[in-house]
Amino acid sequence: MADAGGPLSSTPVPSTDKEIKSQLSEIMETLALLGKQIEKISSVENRLSDLQKSVTYVSEYFENFRKEIKEIQLDTVQLKANNDRLQDQLTVTQRELSNTQEELHDLQQYSRRNNIEIHGIPQRNGEDTNDIVVRVAAAVGVDITPSDIDISHRLPSRQNQTQQRHQTPAIIVKFVRRSVRNSIYYARKNLRGQTPNQIRVGDNNTNNIYINENLTPPMKRLFHQVNERRKQLKWRFIWTSNGKIFTRKDETSEVISVSSAKAVNRIN
Structure with a gap:
């Protein structure tokens, strides 16, 4: 039995300096390792x-x-x-x-409701277009006098792009009354077979004379498009009335009104 005054720890106490140094070295190595671990953790x-x-x-x-x-x-x-x-x-x-x-x-x-255009009349120096209009009206069976005419003149000359030649400019006439204009326009079929020479408005001239409504430029372009389409389909009729364009395949077919370029392709 140990006596009451003895040490409580059982750790051996180094007895020599060598053992002390060895234990210190181990402690230092352990501390160094701990330091490295602490550095890694940090x-x-x-x-x-x-x-x-x-x-x-x-x-x-x-x-x-x-x-x-x-x-x-x-x-x-x-x-x-x-x-x-x-x-x-x-x-x-x-x-x-x-x-x-x-x-x-x-x-x-x-504004063109009283107007018509007369095509196919040869142009001559010093001509009186009012006199020509009176003669054309007589040729279709309508008697008028110069007083029925508000104004008449030649339209500007234009070149035919297909034939590369200048066409004879048409005569445009504005009548005092629309009723006179309509009488002549609706009787225009009576001009068939008549020449400028026959109605004494052109010497030895055998042109065809025809009467058109005085359409606005957009309507003239549209009329040309419709007419080209009519020719492609070999339809017989195309005409205008009160500035409107109409076409028809034959006498028994439905009359078609064309008011826009989009409607041209619907003709079939």
Whole structure:
């Protein structure tokens, strides 16, 4: 039995300096290892801290990006609404412009309601176009005097693009009364077979004489398109009445009114 005054620890006490140095060396190595482990742990903590900062930065970046995307989406919705509104306004404006153009064209055509064009009469120096009109009217069976004529003159000369030659300019005449104009226009078929020479408006001239309505330039272009289509389909009839264009395959077919270029291709 140990006595009451003896040591409580059972750790052996080094007895020599060599043993002390050995134990101290082991302690130092252990401390060195602990130090390295502490350094590694500190490095890991630093890396974790940097990673946490990176995560925080990325999170903040994406949050800002999400807000920007949200704002862009809101702006896009607003822009689409504005675009739709502008598109609606443009559609209304285009419709109003189209209606205005149609009204303007109708007014231009209406202003020509007393006019006709006489084609096929040779041009001569010092001619009296009023006298020619009176003679043409007589040829279709309508008696008029110069007082029935408001004004008449030759239209500007134009070149035939197909034959590369200048066509004889037509005579345009405006009558004082529409009833006189209509009487002559509706009797124009009586000119068939008659030549300028026969009605004494052209020496030895055998041109065909024909009477047209005085159409506006757009309607003249449309008439040409319809006539080309008629020729392709070998339809027989095309004519105008009160500035409107009509075509017909034959005597028994339906009469078709053509009022726009889009309607030309529907002729079949």
